[in-house]
Amino acid sequence: MAVVHAAPKWSSNEGVLDTLSASLGDLVIASKEEHGEIVLTIAREKIVEALTILRDKHAYQQLMEMAGVDYPDRAERFEVVYMLLSLTANHRLLVKVNASETAHVPTVTGLWPVAGWLEREIFDMYGVIFAGNPDLRRILTDYGFEGHPFRKDFPLTGYQELRYSQEEQRVIYEPVKLAQDLRQFDFMSPWEGAHYVLPGDEKAQGDAK
Secondary structure, eight states, X not given: OOOOOOOOOOSSSTTHHHHHHHHHGGGEXXXXXXXXXXXXXXXXGGHHHHHHHHHHTSOOOEEEEEEEEEOTTSSSOEEEEEEEEXXXXXXXXXXXEEEOSSSOEEOOTXXXXXXXXXXXXXXXXXXXXXXXXXXXXXXXXXXXXXXXTTSTTXXXXXXXXXXXXXXXXXXXXXXXXXXGXXXXXXXXXXXXXXXXXXXXXXXXXXXHO
């Protein structure tokens, strides 16, 4: 049974960064305080060990959320962010690891079962693989969906469109098709370069006279 240590009552971030960094040691790659939040970047293969220490020794009992971030220009383009909450210390903490399409992240479902759903969402939206997740499959998109919608190189229109065919009496998938006139833009905003009068513009033209 894990021994849970009493957490200090932190009313601010003062001293928290040094305390946690010292406790985690070489598990930490980088640490900082940003926008009022403590952010720790952990070696990917050590994330389970680091989160266990934070949960059991520093009383970050709850995994509130997980999120993915895409930086396409990086060698490891993805970040996985764990948002922790200590109820007893009244303190929030962000923990990050780097990942890529081939660099898998160890699952933390053994620490927090709710991570199973959160890891599935990041897998679905970004394509990050969580090694050891017992049920890693799409959770928001359809089973036949292609690609990962939150990647920054994913097209806004997607690759496939879904519609109901009255002729075939079923749902069908088709490649996305856009009329060419929708691809041509001669102005930077709807209010510049248009060859027609927008509603309300006629009043301004009348005033100018």
